[in-house]
Amino acid sequence: MPRRTATMLASTLMLIALLCAGVLIPVPYAEMSPGPTVNTLAEHDGEPVLQISGHKTYPTDGHLNMTTVRVTSAEYRMNLVEAVYGWLAHDSKIVPHDTLYPDGKTEEQSTQENAEEFSQSQESAKVAALKELGIPVKSWVIVSTVVKDSPAEGRLHAGDVIKAVDGTAVKQPSDVAKLVTRHKPGQKTVFTVVPAKEQAAAEKANRTATKTQDVTITTATSDDSGAKRAVVGISAGTDHTFPFTIDIKLADVGGPSAGLMFALGIYDKLTPGSLTGGTFVAGTGTIDDNGTVGPIGGIEMKTVGAREKGARYFLTPADNCASAAKDTPGGLTLVKVKDIGDALDALKDIRSGNTADLPKCTTKG
Structure with missing residues (x-):
């Protein structure tokens, strides 16, 4: 066999081997790409995203779209060829697998966590919008979750209203951890709570719950x-009573990042005129x-x-401005906001x- 032919054959076989290796060898990466974007002022899957009853609403127009990111599943194992393709593509981003699924988090765990964050973001969006409108919202601190096999299991329950810890009134969720960690592990702490069932009954009867227990x-x-400290095995959160009904209907979406756009959509529907002036x-x-x-x-996706x-x-x-401004899509203006007022x-x-007066994002922030 001529040397040139042998060299070409060897090169071809080597290339085939490398391609096979690239397809077969998994790499510890995951892919992010643009997900669906939904207009909070419009309908999705045949029904309004924002449904408000018990309060006057107003017509809206234009778009106030929440945006999402699509990610590969926790179980998916990307190969080298896919990773290289993703790195070269403009509309996707390759990140370490542990960035999306830290500590070996499963797909089911990630979905559950995202669902909880999405639910909380909806509640905060409602509160933020109504506060901006000067509409009172009743709020209180509750037991959000109880850790299995923890000291609190069977003693505290999700939905219990936390009135005080060791006699000190609780005004916000962070107060609970501060009061518990004043103790050393093994010491006793006393929670004063309104049981979840009593709170639910009071809300149904439109009265204030007064029955507490220690x-x-x-x-x-x-x-x-982290540093070793005293714990009881709960997470504290906030619950609210709204003066009228606000429902957010959007399935198959998770995480907390739609909060701002939900709040703006609610504000728009509860005020005359159009927030966007018909703009997208x-x-x-x-x-x-x-x-x-x-x-x-x-943010880039x-x-x-x-x-x-x-x-x-x-x-x-x-806090996302600098990153987003590094590769802004043509025709899109990035507007910096720190709060709903901005x-x-x-x-x-x-x-x-x-x-011309808009606070635009730059690569410096």
Whole structure:
């Protein structure tokens, strides 16, 4: 066999071997890509995304789109060829698998966590919108979850209202951990609570729950990676009573990042006129009860998805601005927002055409 032919054959076989290896060898990466974007002012799958009853609402127009990111599943094992293709593609991002699924988190665990965050973001969006409108919302601290086999299991229950710990009134969820960690592991702490059933009955009867009980729990030692401290095995959260009904109908979406856009959609429906002036505005960002907007993941994928659907302006959490501005899709203006007030001010400028004054994102923030 001529040397040239042998060299070509060997090279071809080597190339085939490398391609096979690239397809067969898994790599520890996952892929993020633009997901669906949904107009919070419109319908999705045949029904309005925002449904409000018991309070006057007003017609809306334009778009206030929430955006999402599509990710590969926890069980999916990407091969080298797919990873290289993803790195080269403009509309996807390859990240370490542990970034999306830390500590060996399963698909089921991730889905459950995302569902809980999505539910909480809806509640915070409602509270933030109503507070901005000056509509009172009743709030209280509750037991959000109870850890299995913890000291609190069987003694405290999800939905119990936490009135005090060791006689000190609880005003916000963070108070609970602060009061418990005053103890040393093994010491007793006393929770004063309104049982969940009593609270539910009071809400149904439109009255204030007054029946409380003291629950004594012996603290244990924390087993996480932080400093050792006293714990009882619960997470505290906030529950609310709204003066009218606000339902958010959007299935197959998880995580907290739609909070800002839900809040703006609610605000728009409860006020005369149009927030957008008919303009296509999209955005993202977590929101807390006070209207503060927080950063999210996958910002680059969300801006791509929004622009592909026709968005002209993108409301961007201030802490995501620098990253988003590094690769802004053509024709899309990134608007920096720190809270719901910033977002409403930006929308006022957009609908009036005074866009020169918009606080735009830059690569410096």
